[in-house]
Amino acid sequence: AQRNEGITLFMQAMECLATARRILLDASGDIFLYGFEDCVTDSVRRMDKPEEAKRNITRLADRKIWDRLMTDTGMYTFMSSCQRDEWNSQLMSDTCPEITLDNVLATFRHLNASKMQTFEQGLIDVYRKLSWDYRTNNPCRLGKKIIIENLLYRWSNGRVTLDCSGREALDDLVRPFYLLEGR
Incomplete structure (x- = not known):
């Protein structure tokens, strides 16, 4: 009898x-x-600390919802990769702001x-990242060309792809022009 009751309660907990998870996924708009x-x-390992479990799941939900809000409102489009990294590190810290209307x-x-x-x-961040080893990389004015280091990554099989940090730098450079053109 105890076995069956325990299994039933466990299965109810699984459904809960x-x-x-489904409700939090809907709130975060993520897959x-x-x-x-x-x-x-x-939470299962530390059942004696329910307040810690609540804090952890609250932080997880808040991070996901903040990310959705920033994406859906277009606020990320105004931020450089440095600013987005700063925002994301704040979300991952213990000082993540709670999701409340206020x-x-x-x-x-x-x-x-x-x-x-x-x-x-964001523009300043882009130009700070440019190497001063090249004459065309003038931080005082926009020139006809600039040189970005580490834009491409060469794999051992000879294939070349955009490096992740290079893609971010390119996005940071293109973003102001798209925004100014209204695209």
Whole structure:
């Protein structure tokens, strides 16, 4: 009898976890809730610390929802890769802002008010990353050409692809022109 009751309760808990995952996925607008399994595993291991489990799942949900809000509103488009890295490191830290209406409104008011400064800082970040080893990389003015190092990566089989950091640098360079042209 105890065995059957235990199995029944376990299966109900599984259904509750599946429902929780589905709801959090809908809230985040994502197709995968990276870190959910870790939260569940840690919660089972540390059943004597339910407040820690709640904090972990809350942080996970808040991070995903902030990411969705930043993507859906287009705020990421104004940020350089450095600024996005800064924002993401804040989300991954213990100081991740909780998702509340007041926090969301305050954050987006601030981001919207400082949109031009964010845009300008993105341009400055791009030019700071340029190597001064080349005469064409003038940080004081836009020239006809610039030289970006480590844009491509050569695989051992001879295939050449865009390097991840090179792609970010290229995106950072192209973004201002797209935004200024209204694309």
